[in-house]
Each structure stands twice: as C-alpha cells, then as structure tokens.
Amino acid sequence: MTEAEWLASEDIEAMFGVVRARSKRRRSRLFAVACCRAIDPALPDPRSQRAISIAELHADGSATDAELASVMLGAHEVVLARASDPAVIEAAASASEGLTRKAAGMRQWSYRMGMERAAECVAVPHPYRAAVQVGELVRSRLFHFQGPDRGAQASILRDIFGHIFRPVAFSPSWRxxxxxxxAAQMxxxxxxxxxPILADALQDAGCDSADVLDHCRGEGPHVRGCWVVDLVLGKE
Known part of the structure; x- marks a missing residue:
C-alpha cells in the first residue's frame, strides 16, 4: 500500500496489514473501542457498556488482565441471552416466512445483537483480532441502518495511526x-x-509541522489514541 492509497483507503483489513507489524496493542484496542462507541454510545445492557469501558482502560494499563477477562465473559452472556430471547426466535421464524414487518423486526434485533457482539469482541485478549472483528461487524448488513460506514472507520484508523509513511519528528519543546x-483534558x-486550539498552542511553541497542525485543524474525527494527542502526552 502506498501513502496515497493509505490516505484514501476504506479497506480496514488492508490498512491493518500495513500497520500490524508496527502496531502497539494499545492502539489496536483503542481503534476497536472507538468503533464500538461509534456504533451506539448507549448499548442497553450495562455488561456491554462495561466491556467497552474496561477494554479502553486496559489499553492504557489502568485495568488488569483479570478485569478484562471478566468483562469479556459478561459481554458474552449478553450475546447468549439475546440469541435465546423468544422475541428474537419468533422474529427469525417470521423473517424466514418472508413477512415484511417481522423481517424488519428481525433486522433490528440483529442490529442490536451485532452491537453486543462487538462489545464482546473488543475485550478479547488479542486487540488486533478484536479490531478486525469489530470492523467486520460494523461493515456488515447488520449495521446498514445506523452504523458508521467504511469511510468513517478508515478515518478513525488514520486518526490513531497517523502518517505511517512519514513519521513526524515531534520536538519536546512543543510539549x-x-x-x-x-491534550490531557481532551x-x-x-x-x-x-x-484547533491545541494547534495554536503547538504553533506558539514553535511547531512547524504541517502534518501536525493540519491534523489538529482538520475535520477529524478524533478519538482516544489520536496520534497528535498521543505525541503531546508522550504516549506510545
């Protein structure tokens, strides 16, 4: 993949193929978390919400492996409960008979199940695999109605991994x-x-990197793990 392709791509797997060797687990997990938060910030079950929150904390070393394993199991219970819900079974049966209203209901149930499955994926032990699994879920038909599209996911990935073909030499004097x-408040x-205010502060400190300043002043999106914010905070 060339630099031009990286900047325009919407193929998450191909993009991860480029960054995987140099990817820190923290960044991969934060990407998966950001995708989950983009799907729906108000998942109905607290266990799904907790899985996302603990996975995010774990990425920064603020939650233990045991806590991560616990929330993964909790999120898995939500998926199992959803799959055995009588309303889901009825909707699936009705959908198979081609009844339009029931079929639409099944799509909504499937959407909700997909979100909960994403919350489970984000807490798996291998962040790279989790990120790809979440990516698959978000891009699937389950999220046709409300989920972020490929372009949104790719933009999040670029926000986290930055200019991988032209790494920025960040001067400590800008910090x-x-x-x-x-940066810490955000x-x-x-x-x-x-x-944009961060861009002004960096420029006042002598930052002359167009990549840094343009990223700060661009449309975004920006999420936890944003490469510029990470540079300012000294995060790996």
Missing amino acids: TSVAVAL YESRDFGAM
Whole structure:
C-alpha cells in the first residue's frame, strides 16, 4: 500500500496489514473501542457498556488482565441471552416466512445483537483480532441502518495511526504546559473540540509541522489514541 492509497483507503483489513507489524496493542484496542462507541454510545445492557469501558482502560494499563477477562465473559452472556430471547426466535421464524414487518423486526434485533457482539469482541485478549472483528461487524448488513460506514472507520484508523509513511519528528519543546493541559483534558473527556486550539498552542511553541497542525485543524474525527494527542502526552 502506498501513502496515497493509505490516505484514501476504506479497506480496514488492508490498512491493518500495513500497520500490524508496527502496531502497539494499545492502539489496536483503542481503534476497536472507538468503533464500538461509534456504533451506539448507549448499548442497553450495562455488561456491554462495561466491556467497552474496561477494554479502553486496559489499553492504557489502568485495568488488569483479570478485569478484562471478566468483562469479556459478561459481554458474552449478553450475546447468549439475546440469541435465546423468544422475541428474537419468533422474529427469525417470521423473517424466514418472508413477512415484511417481522423481517424488519428481525433486522433490528440483529442490529442490536451485532452491537453486543462487538462489545464482546473488543475485550478479547488479542486487540488486533478484536479490531478486525469489530470492523467486520460494523461493515456488515447488520449495521446498514445506523452504523458508521467504511469511510468513517478508515478515518478513525488514520486518526490513531497517523502518517505511517512519514513519521513526524515531534520536538519536546512543543510539549508546553498549555499544550499538555489541552491534550490531557481532551483525552480524559473524549471531547476533542479543542483540537484547533491545541494547534495554536503547538504553533506558539514553535511547531512547524504541517502534518501536525493540519491534523489538529482538520475535520477529524478524533478519538482516544489520536496520534497528535498521543505525541503531546508522550504516549506510545
């Protein structure tokens, strides 16, 4: 894959093929988490929500392997319960008979099951595999109605992994107290609305990297793991 293809691609598997060798587990897991949050920030079962939250904490070393395993099992229970729900079974049977309204109901149930399956995937021990599995779920027909498209996923991936063909040499002198405070606030809150302000702070500190400044001032999206925010905070 060339740099031009990387910047335009919507093929998540191909993009991961490029970054896998140099990918840190943290970034792969944060990508999977971001995809789950993009699917639906209000999953109905607390176990699914907890799986996403703990997986995100685990990526930054703030949750243990045991905690991750526990929430993975909890999220799996949600998927099993959904699959055995009488309403799901009835909707599936009706869909197989070609009844339009029931078939639509089955698609909605399938959408919900798919989201919960994604929450389970994000907590598996191997973040790369989890990210690809979540990617498959998001791009499947289950998410035809409400899920992010391939372009949105690819944009999230680029936000996390950055310019892999032209790594930015980030000067420590750009890491001023103002820049660090802005980056930390956005990271903790997951609200990246201050990215243009971060660009101003970096530029005031002497940053002359067009890649860094343009990324901060671009349309985004920006998520936890954003390569510029990571550079400012000194995260790997």
